[in-house]
């Protein structure tokens with residue numbers, strides 16, 4: 578588990594937020610996918626941010 | 639159809655959008671008193687022209703377009719009166735120490751984000767939106783403005799950062815932080831109390 582190329586949740590969360598701003602690099606995207614495959618916390622976080630994104634857009638209407 | 643706006647049943651509905659409009663104005667003007675004043679002007683103008691509102695767009699969209707005129711008006715006046723003032727800087731955008739409250743030394747969540755129960759249904763509930771607004775109101779001023787312009791209005795990050803006078807990557811940090819606080823606030827005040835809301 579302790580491989581240097583693995584993201585921490587802290588880094589994964591940052592990348593998840595950034596997906597709303599720009600396209601991730603290939604490396605970022607592979608690292609994130611790898612982390613998410615294995616981390617329920619960050620999966621929940623990703624779902625929550627998508628929900629926030631949708632709720633904010635809905636709030637405008 | 640009565641032409642007197644006070645007889646129009648929609649005049650009551652107009653009032654329910656006030657808090658959204660204040661958030662909108664706040665994202666543009668940065669000062670709560672001014673924002674409330676401009677919203678008041680916009681609502682008065684809206685009530686006057688309510689008979690002309692035919693419902694081609696949603697009421698909120700229509701009110702927002704009136705508010706935009708009032709904000710532009712206000713900004714022109716402010717420039718003319720040289721009343722452009724500096725707002726106190728919040729936290730430095732580059733400061734990421736807030737992340738230490740969320741993550742431990744090994745980079746793990748201190749408190750695990752949970753699976754939210756039935757978020758789609760929340761969007762249909764009036765109480766949820768009251769909580770959503772309260773959570774928005776708790777964001778630090780600059781983060782709140784940036785989040786509102788980015789996620790609610792849907793503006794380009796580049797334009798928002800330029801208006802705030804910060805770099806794009808600092809903008810991302812502010813947005814990340816705002817998203818973090820919002821999700822934590824919603825989890826604590828809505829999704830955390832499963833089964834006790836929505837009644």
Ligand SMILES: [Zn+2]
Nearest residue numbers: 586589616619
């Ligand atoms: Zn994780």
